Amino acid sequence: MTTPSISAFVDQLSAVATRPACNNFFDHTTPANAQRRRNLGLYLQEMLDRSPKVLLVGEAPGFRGMRITGVPFTNRTMFEGPANHFGLFGPGKGYVLPAEAEGVASEPTATVMWQVLAELEFLPVLWSACPWHTHVPGRPLSNRTPTAPEAALGTPFWQALMELFPVETVVAVGNVAHRSLQRSGLDVPKIRHPAHGGRSGFKRGLEELLSAGVRQ
Structure with missing residues (x-):
């Protein structure tokens, strides 16, 4: 059972009318989206119980990742396999995958993300600058870098997460997130995105932040 604030957040996310080639996979037009809304609520509630002090903001959901699961930086195998290192997912946690x-x-970026977080024993709350799936027009099973207006449409949601969680540090994962956060007036650290061979740079960036005293 999610708290009213989390429920309101998910409801507001689902109500956004996105632009062409930008899929709001939380809206009420598709029955399977109800499962994604529920999965996101479960994730946010679980994270709220853990009181993370760091918010990692990525780019946008991938068509094999959050677009399917409803949960940031996750993929199908994380829900179907055993509970991961942090015990967030796996059997008995309540997550349901749509048919x-x-x-x-499985989206490889999600796998890399959670491998690195486990290695560092670091569990931030995860989100995206544009929390909807941006794809090439006419090709829904593709990924596209979100435009500045699309990222701007998502700004109120990462701002809401900063209020919902006891966030002390926001970290931009990649250039899209960094530009979006900067446009909103935030001067935040930027680290390498884990996609496209970025694993070592992503891990190194997090290690430097943690060694500099960023509180978990």
Whole structure:
């Protein structure tokens, strides 16, 4: 059972009318989106119980990741496999995959993200500058870098998470997130995105932040 503030957050997210080639996979037009809304509520409630002090803001959901699961930086295998290192997912946690997830390959970026977080024993709350799936027009099973207006549309949501969680540090993961946060007046550290061979740079960036005294 999610708290009213989390429920309101998910409801507001689902109500946004996104632009063409930008899929709001939380809206009420598709029955399977109800499962994604529920999954996101479960994730946010679990994280709220853990009181993370760091918010990592990425770019946008991938079509094999959050677009399927409803949870930032996750993929199908994380829900179906054993509980991960932090005990967030796995059997008995209540997450349900929509039928369309069957046979979808796992998004590698999500796998890398959670491997590195486990290695560092570091559990921030995860989000995206544009929390909806941006794709190439006419190709819904593709990924596209969100435009500045699309990222701006998502700004109120990462701002809401800063209020919902006891966040002391916001970290931009990649250039899109960094530009979005800067446009909102925040001067935040930027680290390498874990996609496209960025694992070592992503890990090194987090290690430097933690060694500099960023509180978990």
